Amino acid sequence: MAVNLDIQLKRSNKVYRESDTIAGVVIIDTPTDVKHEGVFMTIEGAVDLQISTQNVGAFDAFYNSVKPVQLMMCSLEIARAGRFPCGVTEIPFEAPVTPLLNKVLYESYHGVFINIQYLLKAVIKRNFLNKDIHKTLEFVIENKPCLNMLSSKVDKFVINQNTLANVNDSSNIPKFHIVGSIDSVICSIMRPFTGELKIEHSDIPIKSIDVQLVRVETCGCSEGFSKDEFEVNISVIFVDDHLVTENFPITLYR
Template identity: 40%
Template sequence: MSVTLDIRLKRANKVYHEGEALAGVVVLMSKEPVQHQGISLNMEGVVNLQLSSKSVGVFEAFYNSVKPIQLISSNIEVAKAGKVPGGKTEIPFEFPLLTKGNKVLYETYHGVFVNIQPQKAKVLPTPVDFTITPDTLQNTRERSLLPKFLIRGHLDATTCVISQPLTGEVVVENSQVPIKSIELQLVRVETCGCAEGYARDATEIQNIQIAEGDVCHSLSIPIYMVFPRLFTCPTLETTNFKVEFEVNVVIVLHDDHLITENFPLKLCRV
């Protein structure tokens, strides 16, 4: 006997917050009456942690600790044993969105090494000014071989509301060699771990060119970057995992030499 089952939520918008009710109907379709031993629904919310391939073999003890972190686990019976008549039957259900113990219901998020299956914060302006010269560059052994340049700028905030753009400006005061491009690179940093060790992986999730060619000196170039909805989430830091974000201001010289200035970001949802 053929029976089809579907779960339909009452709300078209599937965004829920802790404390709200997850309500809907179980829809059964059959041509003939169907006997059953009861119908129940189970709802789970978990955080899955996954090691990157480069960490395999490094943290053997880590594998036992990288287990799904359960945030929600609820089971309800929507119908006792009985018979469903032929045709279409709708059985209502409702789950309260309550976490287990003292767990936090993090925002649903799909990264590369951290996945969350289902906090608002105060955002204080944190502007930052920067100056880039050969002397300010890190991890550069032969600064004397670099051309002379002076680049200034600022970010309006490094603590950012995720629904609003990252803004600021960059100014090339002078440069001995022509500039090929100026770019903004958004990086997601996912860290998974425990007492035995941590695996940290950075992934470029967006790159925007804000200037092309040898730009005019002393000209203000606006910085404007919208945070991609599917690849960002509010900054998270827990015992077993972290999801953080950084932005790089990248200056590409005519010989494809890269000059990079890095800024950690804190993303919030208000």
């Protein structure tokens, strides 16, 4: 006898901001009458570290000492113990999107090392002869748009064989000279990222120039840290396949 449990939100995009009300229905579909011990909903958010095959070993020194940080927690009893009739039963719920005391609702984020995740968890409690029935649904938290727009900050740059970081011997790198500017290193995610670049000299032809937006994470504690912030990378590949890269930290805001 299969009992199907589902969660549907009123907002189809599942995007919320602090002080909004999250509302929807829990849907129970059962082929026969079913006795239950109550239906409960938990709305929670947390910042957590995660290990994958890509980063295992990168922060083993402090992974076990860092526990998930709870940002939001709300528990609701949305149906008391009783019976569900044969067919579909819909149970409405709603709750304010509010952080725990002295906490901040950071934007939803799925990274290499860090997860900021917000979940709805519904459970139908059953007696000891039957397993509880669970359903989880992720929703998204966004920051409110910044009303006081941050002032732009132009960043002019020069890239040549002498400016490259992490290069011990530049003698093998073709001589070149590139100048340019980033129109603003304080960037709204709602606006295009713009700038200009000029190749003033290169000993050999250049095969390609790439501009990459990179999400970098810094994660750590007293035992150590692992860095993998937002930055823009300009990568130059010469015809002999030499690759040179320059990094420019930027600040993003909504």
